[in-house]
Amino acid sequence: MIVAFLNLTWGTFADALALGGIYALMAVGIGLVFGVLRLVNFAYGQLMMAGAFALAYGSQWGLPKWVSILFCFAVVLALSVVMDHLVFRPLRSHSPAVMLVATFAVAFLLQNIALLAFGSLGKTAGQFAELQAPWDIGGVEIRKIAIIAIVTATVCLALLQLLLTRTPVGLHMRAASMDFRTARMLGVRANRVIGGAVLISGLLAAVAAVMLSVQDTQVTSTFALSDTIYVLMGVVLGGLNRPIPATLGGFSIGFAFGLLGGILPSNQSQYLPSFIFAAVIVVLLVRPNGLFTRATGALERV
Amino acid sequence: MTFIRRIPELLAPAVLVLATALLAFEVSTYLQAYFLDTLVKVAIVVALYVFIGNSGVLSFGTISFVAVGAWTAGVLTVPEGQKRVTMPGLTHFLVTTNVGNVASLALAAGVGAAFALAVGLPLMRLSGLAAGIATFAVLGITYNVLTYEQSIGPGLNAFSSVPQTTGIWQAAVGGLICVVVAYIYQRTRFGRKLRATREDSAAAAAVGISTYRQRLLAFTLSGALAGFAGGIYVHLLPLQVGGLYLDLTFITLAMLVVGGSGSLLGAVVGALAVNGIYSFFSAATNGVDVLGWNLTVPTGTAEIVLGVLMAAVLILRPSGITGGREFSLPRRRAVVDLEKARAPT
Numbered sequence: 001m002i003v004a005f006l007n008l009t010w011g012t013f014a015d016a017l018a019l020g021g022i023y024a025l026m027a028v029g030i031g032l033v034f035g036v037l038r039l040v041n042f043a044y045g046q047l048m049m050a051g052a053f054a055l056a057y058g059s060q061w062g063l064p065k066w067v068s069i070l071f072c073f074a075v076v077l078a079l080s081v082v083m084d085h086l087v088f089r090p091l092r093s094h095s096p097a098v099m100l101v102a103t104f105a106v107a108f109l110l111q112n113i114a115l116l117a118f119g120s121l122g123k124t125a126g127q128f129a130e131l132q133a134p135w136d137i138g139g140v141e142i143r144k145i146a147i148i149a150i151v152t153a154t155v156c157l158a159l160l161q162l163l164l165t166r167t168p169v170g171l172h173m174r175a176a177s178m179d180f181r182t183a184r185m186l187g188v189r190a191n192r193v194i195g196g197a198v199l200i201s202g203l204l205a206a207v208a209a210v211m212l213s214v215q216d217t218q219v220t221s222t223f224a225l226s227d228t229i230y231v232l233m234g235v236v237l238g239g240l241n242r243p244i245p246a247t248l249g250g251f252s253i254g255f256a257f258g259l260l261g262g263i264l265p266s267n268q269s270q271y272l273p274s275f276i277f278a279a280v281i282v283v284l285l286v287r288p289n290g291l292f293t294r295a296t297g298a299l300e301r302v
Numbered sequence: 303m304t305f306i307r308r309i310p311e312l313l314a315p316a317v318l319v320l321a322t323a324l325l326a327f328e329v330s331t332y333l334q335a336y337f338l339d340t341l342v343k344v345a346i347v348v349a350l351y352v353f354i355g356n357s358g359v360l361s362f363g364t365i366s367f368v369a370v371g372a373w374t375a376g377v378l379t380v381p382e383g384q385k386r387v388t389m390p391g392l393t394h395f396l397v398t399t400n401v402g403n404v405a406s407l408a409l410a411a412g413v414g415a416a417f418a419l420a421v422g423l424p425l426m427r428l429s430g431l432a433a434g435i436a437t438f439a440v441l442g443i444t445y446n447v448l449t450y451e452q453s454i455g456p457g458l459n460a461f462s463s464v465p466q467t468t469g470i471w472q473a474a475v476g477g478l479i480c481v482v483v484a485y486i487y488q489r490t491r492f493g494r495k496l497r498a499t500r501e502d503s504a505a506a507a508a509v510g511i512s513t514y515r516q517r518l519l520a521f522t523l524s525g526a527l528a529g530f531a532g533g534i535y536v537h538l539l540p541l542q543v544g545g546l547y548l549d550l551t552f553i554t555l556a557m558l559v560v561g562g563s564g565s566l567l568g569a570v571v572g573a574l575a576v577n578g579i580y581s582f583f584s585a586a587t588n589g590v591d592v593l594g595w596n597l598t599v600p601t602g603t604a605e606i607v608l609g610v611l612m613a614a615v616l617i618l619r620p621s622g623i624t625g626g627r628e629f630s631l632p633r634r635r636a637v638v639d640l641e642k643a644r645a646p647t
């Protein structure tokens with residue numbers, strides 16, 4: 001088999017696919033908001049962190065699992081709407097650099113609030129820990145969470161694709177992300193489109209937060225921070241403007257991290273971020289508009 | 303005449319740096335640490351400004367040049383006996399090579415510039431988000447390599463036993479050097495050309511300015527100043543690689559944007575204002591006297607205040623405190639009045 005060499009097992013392969021799936025969800029969440037707002041949301045990881053803390057409280061209070069998940073969704077959605085109204089909307093007309101630094105500020109703020117409120121050790125979200133256990137599928141051991149993550153990511157992305165291509169809201173969103181001003185002139189309601197994108201983006205953050213918290217049961221203020229950086233890399237790598245290239249970019253980064261992290265010995269895998277970052281730089285030099293785009297429109301000057 | 307009118311442009315930021323240094327002489331040794339830290343931040347933010355302010359391109363790479371400068375100056379000044387204890391993995395050449403304080407700072411600037419040049423050669427072709435993300439990748443690589451590579455430094459450990467030569471004098475002179483170099487650069491034709499590409503890249507290209515070349519020059523100069531600032535920093539505190547990554551990148555960028563990224567004065571004002579407030583609330587965790595009233599705040603308040611302040615300034619005044627202008631004496635000119643009249647009420 002192709003996967004029989006090195007340390008690569010089907011389990012590792014599935015884990016890599018799962019991480020790619022989670023990153024793809026985050027990537028499309030970031031990409032959607034960028035499409036309508038021209039805003040690279042650096043605080044996306046902190047949304048997920050808030051969701052993970054909600055899950056941790058859910059397990060501390062002994063809530064049923066589905067209530068915990070609902071609580072997580074509620075927290076993430078509420079926070080993204082608040083963030084949108086307090087920070088993103090007032091800054092909508094400003095330069096992308098100002099908006100990026102503003103999301104930096106929000107990220108920093110939320111991270112430090114979490115640090116102040118929950119301490120540096122954070123809290124444990126142990127409710128879904130049993131999903132770490134493997135399933136035996138025809139003699140191949142694959143962790144349950146990997147399968148759940150792959151299925152969930154596929155379903156979410158398929159639903160999103162349907163929403164974007166088959167509904168009026170989706171059409172408006174795609175129009176707005178191509179040319180916001182023209183779309184508005186043609187009767188697309190700016191606030192509704194932005195609100196929709198922020199909500200969907202928040203939903204995806206919540207889904208990703210639930211998936212990631214199964215692996216990182218210890219939720220601290222830096223939860224999902226490095227993941228967000230990798231996903232941002234992936235999104236730009238794929239091409240920020242369109243959902244599908246952004247998704248592919250996020251997936252590639254996650255898959256590469258999962259796969260190489262699984263097969264390399266630890267004295268090499270500690271430099272894995274460097275290799276991936278270097279690869280990102282090379283790709284950007286060759287294709288500054290993204291790996292999976294055909295359009296060569298001028299990019300935003302940030 | 304123009305020359306005399308221009309003098310306040312350099313004088314204003316320089317006087318602010320000097321005033322901070324003079325204040326540092328007056329306060330207790332405990333508070334002095336905050337003033338010295340502020341002066342180092344001024345140097346770093348001015349280094350950021352040289353590239354970001356003049357080119358209008360966002361770069362996250364500057365802190366990696368600060369880190370490289372700190373590593374250079376640190377590794378070359380720790381006494382040899384200490385190196386064998388605290389950095390056992392260090393390569394032989396670095397163990398046996400030691401230089402003095404000033405030489406270490408010069409080398410830090412040189413290594414910072416060389417690294418920036420090497421990075422800039424390919425990366426300055428990019429612009430927009432691609433440039434931002436690529437420089438972020440550089441920052442990530444630097445952090446990753448410095449964390450794990452024990453042959454060039456202490457790895458995850460803090461730099462211990464670097465001679466603490468950064469007192470008020472060194473911090474103040476370092477800050478002043480950065481301010482003066484940045485000012486001279488922006489007054490030369492190179493600085494003007496780069497600013498022209500910032501305002502209108504097509505028009506600049508039409509008059510024969512190479513955006514790539516001008517950006518590369520500014521990036522290298524910014525790298526030199528950042529490396530220099532890193533050298534001063536490591537002579538002040540036992541630095542650790544974690545302190546030269548995201549948080550420092552965020553805080554220094556915040557300073558630049560809050561002050562107004564379009565002007566040197568903005569860089570200095572932003573660094574002083576933001577670090578002043580941050581230091582005040584950091585000091586207040588141990589209690590400070592405000593007009594005879596003792597104020598004590600929980601740990602972490604400084605960061606939260608800073609985050610709120612940043613977001614507030616960005617929303618209310620996105621071009622920063624100075625609005626991207628240099629300091630100038632008030633004069634009556636129609637242009638100024640026109641701009642006031644145009645401002646929304």
